[in-house]
Amino acid sequence: MPRAELDKRPGDVAAMFDAIAGRYDLLNDLLSMGQVRLWRRAVARITGARPGERVLDLAAGTGTSSLTFTATGADCVACDFSLGMLRAGKARLAGSGGVRGDGSLPRGVRGDGSPRKEEEKQGGSGGDRPPGQLSFAAGDAVRLPFRDGAFDAATISFGLRNVADPGAGLAEMRRVTRPGGRLVVCEFSAITIAPADMLYRRYLLHILPAIARRAARSPEAYEYLAESIVDWPAQRELASLIEAAGWSAVRWRNLSLGAVAVHVARRA
Numbered sequence: 001m002p003r004a005e006l007d008k009r010p011g012d013v014a015a016m017f018d019a020i021a022g023r024y025d026l027l028n029d030l031l032s033m034g035q036v037r038l039w040r041r042a043v044a045r046i047t048g049a050r051p052g053e054r055v056l057d058l059a060a061g062t063g064t065s066s067l068t069f070t071a072t073g074a075d076c077v078a079c080d081f082s083l084g085m086l087r088a089g090k091a092r093l094a095g096s097g098g099v100r101g102d103g104s105l106p107r108g109v110r111g112d113g114s115p116r117k118e119e120e121k122q123g124g125s126g127g128d129r130p131p132g133q134l135s136f137a138a139g140d141a142v143r144l145p146f147r148d149g150a151f152d153a154a155t156i157s158f159g160l161r162n163v164a165d166p167g168a169g170l171a172e173m174r175r176v177t178r179p180g181g182r183l184v185v186c187e188f189s190a191i192t193i194a195p196a197d198m199l200y201r202r203y204l205l206h207i208l209p210a211i212a213r214r215a216a217r218s219p220e221a222y223e224y225l226a227e228s229i230v231d232w233p234a235q236r237e238l239a240s241l242i243e244a245a246g247w248s249a250v251r252w253r254n255l256s257l258g259a260v261a262v263h264v265a266r267r268a
Helices: 010-031 035-047 083-095 166-175 194-215 220-231 235-244
Strands: 054-058 075-080 134-138 151-157 177-188 248-255 260-266
Touching (some): 010 083, 010 194, 010 220, 035 151, 035 177, 054 166, 075 083, 151 166, 166 177, 166 235, 177 235, 194 220, 235 248, 235 260
Parallel strands (some): 054 075, 054 151, 075 134, 151 177
Antiparallel strands (some): 248 260
16 A cells, blocks of 8 residues: 555555545545535635536546536536546446436436426526536546646646646646636645644544544555645645646635645636
8 A cells, every 4th residue: 555655656546545435425524524515615616617617626536526516507527547436426326317328417417316406496696507517537637638728627626645746737737727717726734823733633643544444444545645644735835836837826725724725726
């Protein structure tokens, strides 16, 4: 099992996620004490996807995060290099009758696969806003299988740490985003209050792995998770990495005291 080192091997990391795919979303809720749902909503709000736009949700796992974008009426491609994660997401939707043979959700169907009621179609402004289409695609972040400028927005949540070359991954996200399009990166970061950050790191390195050993079938994956968070650059360093990949107007917003940071940027 690979540790949280800079020369991460994509095959090993993908296999690690394949092994935990079945209970991934449940354990995310448990280990974050429900905070992951708040972070997911914050990313959707910051991304601001609109009806008719096309969003790339990279490192999407089972596609749970992608549904927050299709709920706005945007179309979303959930892309991940873990086939196990993608299969788990497609199986969940297929089990509820809401997925096509190609793995996409038809319009007029909710993320749980059930038909949307008429009152659910009403947007915040009172007009019709049916959900967009969700599609699944396998792909490596440093060699994305999409044409140049294919998306209005590119997002990645809690996945950039797992990319073998994060700078190359950010450059690829820029390539597939149209000029004027936007980038949203949600990632674990550094708490801005030193005593709280010390307690948080203790939780990551000692308490989280202990919980995982009881609740997860592959607890080694969560040891990797904890170490990768501790080794990850803080907010300002990540902003510099994003700028070096060619993005402009980079800024960030802290969530949960900085335990998570959402970086946003534009493609000039």
